[in-house]
Amino acid sequence: MLKFIEYPKCSTCKKAKKYLDDLGLEHSDRHIVEEKLNKEELLALYKKSGLPLKRFFNTSGLKYKELKLKDKLAQMSEDEQLTLLASDGMLVKRPIIETDNKVLVGFKPAEYDLLK
Template sequence: MSRLTLYAHPKCTTCEAARAWLTKHGLTYFEKDIRTAPPSVAELKTMLKACEGKLSRISNTSGIEYRAQGLSAKLPAMAEDDALGLLASNGMFVKRPFLIGPKVALAGFKEPAWQAGLLKK
């Protein structure tokens, strides 16, 4: 597999588990701090497609900033491009870890999904 980019938060335990899993399986990746370098709108579109068009699956719905902004009510009413632009403006609105690369797009860390998406035989 070519280049993988992992968007993660430095203090996120789920992100730590994802890093450990990637290392355990010998997968190299480039890591970006999701707070200071959030995914682009194009990357979010790719992830949204992989998540069957469900915005809630790429949104950090349990995040403090997400809840403080009332995004659970606002995002569904927004046009897709506007919603993705908002998510791209603040990485804390995006579900993490967020892994994207050639032929793979995974939001959140669930080992079976990562195994299926990254260790295809």
């Protein structure tokens, strides 16, 4: 079963969840604000994804802009970035899907189609 990490009020998360349901893919849901990802979970997702850590930041979010992270991330260590992501679920890009062997960040229908 897929792990679907979301913020339920997010329109992209709603679209992604509907897409998974339309594909008939079962998933367990996790509310990223009520049940934040801890640093170890984030590190594991990041390593499994093969993506740059920057892709895990919700760059269009208010919190990201408020903290002026666009200018600060490049100077931060990986450990500092993971600590920051773990501090607030709203900083994390969503949805995140985790399977046994991959992690998808954001919603791209073509990537979701490959989960079937």
